Amino acid sequence: MQTAFRYFSWAFAVTLAGLVGAFALGLHHSGTLAGAASFLLIAAVLAVLEISLSFDNAIVNANKLHQMSPKWQRRFLTWGILIAVFGMRILFPLLIVVIAAGIGPWQAIQLAAKHPAEYARIIDGAHLSIAGFGGAFLMMVALTYFVDEGKEIDWIRTLECRLRACASIRGLEIGFVLLVIMLFTWILPEGREGDFLFASVAGLATFLGVEVLGHVLDRASLSSETAKAGIGAFLYLEVLDASFSFDGVIGAFALTQNLFLIAIGLGIGAMYVRSMTLMLVERNTLSEFRYLEHGAFWSILILSVVMFAQTLVHVPELITGLVGAGLIGLALMSSIRFNKRARLAHES
DSSP: OHHHHHHHHHHHHHHHHHHHHHHHHHHHHHSSHHHHHHHHHHHHHHHHHHHHHHHHHHHHHHHHHTTSOHHHHHHIIIIIHHIIIIIIIIIHHHHHHHHHHTOOHHHHHHHHHHOHHHHHHHHHHTHHHHHHHHHHHHHHHHHHHHSOTTOOOOSSHHHHHHHHHGGGSTTHHHHHHHHHHHHHHHHSOTTTHHHHHHHHHHHHHHHHHHHHHHHHHHHHOSSHHHHTSOHHHHHHHHHHHHHHHHHHHHHHTTTOOOHHHHHHHHHHHHHHHHHHHHHHHHTTHHHHSTTHHHHHHHHHHHHHHHHHHTTTSOOOHHHHHHHHHHHHHHHHHHHHHHHHHHHHHHHO
16 A cells, blocks of 8 residues: 555645645635535546546556666656646647637637637637547557567457568558548548648658657667667657547546636646556566556557547547546456466466
C-alpha cells in the first residue's frame, strides 16, 4: 500500500486540490451548494473519463520511456506532464477557438468564461479536423508496432504473425492509412471532405516528421550516452499524448461547456496517467506481463478507427473507454495465465 501511495501521492494531492477548485468554481457560478456539488461531480466524472481513455497511453509511454536515459525520463515525467495538462487540456481548446473564430487568445478566454455555449459550438465545429488528425496519427502508431520484423512476441497469434510478415513490404502502413483517409474523404458529405483530408494528411505527416526528427537527432549525437538522451522520443511522446487527448477534450464538452471545469477534470486524470506511467517504468511491469503492451496497441488501433468513424456518427466516449479498458484487461489476463503456465512448467 505504501509503495502504491508513493507513485500516486501527487495524483491524490492534485485530485484533492482539483475537486476543491471545482466545488469553489461551481459555488461562484451558481451561488448554491447544489450547483457546487454538480460541478464537483462533473469534475470527478471527467477525471475517470480521462483515465479510462488514456490508460493505454500510460502503457505506450512506459514502453517508450524504457528507451530513454534517466535524465530524459525525469524530464518527460515533469516537463512533459506540464505540457500535457496545461498545453492540451487548457491551451489546445483555446487554440481551436482562436483559429476557428479568428479571434485573439484573450478574447477566446473571455468567450469561454462569458459565453460557454458559443465556445462549445466552435469546438464542435472543429471536431472533424481533430478526428482526422488524431485518427491518422494513432493508426500509424498502432500499425508501426504490429508491422515490425523485430517484434518477437504475439498475443493474437494468427493476426499478429501475418502483420509481422508484411513488414518486408515497404511503406505498407502509410499506404493503408492513406487508403482509409481516401475512403472517409469519399464517404463524407460534400463540403466537409476538404478539412478532413487536410487534417488527416497533416496527422500522417506529423507522425512521419517526428519519426524522422528522432532518427536525425539520434544520428547527430556524438556519443553513445547522448544517443540515449531521447529528444526524439520526448517529442514523439508529446505528440502521442496530444493525439490521445483529442478524444477526451472533445468528449468533455458533452458533459459541460465550462472550459475551466474541463481543465480541472482532465488535469486530474492526466496526473493519474503520469503516475501509472512512472509505476510501469520503475517496476518493469511491461516485462512482467508480456501481453499488456499488445492490448494497449490494439486499443490504440480501435481508438483510431473510432476517431475516423466519429466524422460520420457519434460514438459515446463511454464505449471507447470500455473497449480500450476491456482489451487491456484481456491482455493482462492472458499475461497472468502465461506466467502461471510457465511457472508450473518450471516447477515440474
